Amino acid sequence: MPVGTLGSVKGVSQDVLEELGVEILLSNTYHLFLRPGVETARRMGGLHRFMSWDRAILTDSGGFQVFSLNDLRKVTEEGVAFRSHLDGSAHYLSPEKAMEIQIGLGADIVMAFDECTEYPADAQRVRDSMELTLRWAARCKKYFEERKGEVPWAAESAERRSAGGTNASAPTRAWETRHHTDATQALFGIVQGGMDAALRRESAARTIDIGFPGYAIGGLSVGEPRELTRDIVLTTLEHLPSDRPRYLMGVGTPEEIAQYARAGVDMMDCVLPTRAARHGLLFTSEGKVSIKQARYAQDESALDPACECRVCLRYSRAYLRHLYASNELLAQVLNTVHNLHYYLATMRSVRAGIRAGNAAG
């Protein structure tokens, strides 16, 4: 899942995302809540319609911002008080509020509001944090079950559609047609437990007791060594039902996502391909390429000779390096397109491998 925090994958338009084969995007409760605000999203017919995207959207709950906006927030049993990173204004997110926002946005997959535990953290802190996340998970589920699919814009937007067509010569506007009418929404629970295998197991078991159609492994990629990430992922995976989607949050490099997918992870999201692209770091079949390096200034070869994305088919390394060095917007766009293509191709290949393996076995 490419990350489109603010309702946009930075640098890449929705039509290109479709062309790349993106099936689901991640977007973010906290950020969209601050801007444009849920009310605007509702009036525009939900997030799908607003951003003209008719494929799936998963919204992160804001739990990660509890972690990343450490200096701007205060956590209590009830929820989290934030100071907006945009203008300093005070805001409040609770399990119920996070559900309300995500339902209102019309997300296909809604994430439970959790506390992403920092690393390192002492044993008591990890346990307390995990317990809080569990209590919040129960509250999320309760609120969600009562209110899911309450998307006032769904009927309204159907109405708008049937009322349309008064001007037959007017061009079709994509957002009029490319939006979800299916208000089915699912809520996923999130396992925490820090870097402690026993707590991870307990968190998994108790989250399963609450009961969700899918489960996420959260609280990783928070600064811990990569081997530790792997150990915790693998051990947590064992305690989650394999017949439900298992979603590993915030991971990883191409090698990591391939490894985790083979281990049984069904979904992943990561800002790495998009952010690294904007910073000139490209993933290729030959390893990482830092396209800003002087050695590529006159390199006529393709970024990745084995890649058939539109960027690798059309532009040389020398040109990509020049765009980056010149601070051209196009550098970010092209780099992002390539990295997303590389990630998606990696996953396609892993899927094919798994299918072949299943067929053989």
Next chain:
RNA sequence: GCACAGGUGGGUGAGUGGUUAAAGCCAACAGACUGUAAAUCUGUCCCUCUCAGGAGGUACGGAGGUUCGAAUCCUCCCCUGUGCA
């Protein structure tokens, strides 16, 4: 020709007697980036050594001079901009 203003490291631009190898910014070069406060951040950036803490050399248009000490003060010269002839 006269009158002002000015010449600082790859660029721009601070600094107007010592704590200045010389701020800041840019460029250049390298590194980081993993549920996005990220078109961001970090480091290097005169030369030569280095046991990596430092040591030495050269440097603020040029040449002299004053001074314990000069990018900073003085003299002459060269150059640039503006105005007047």
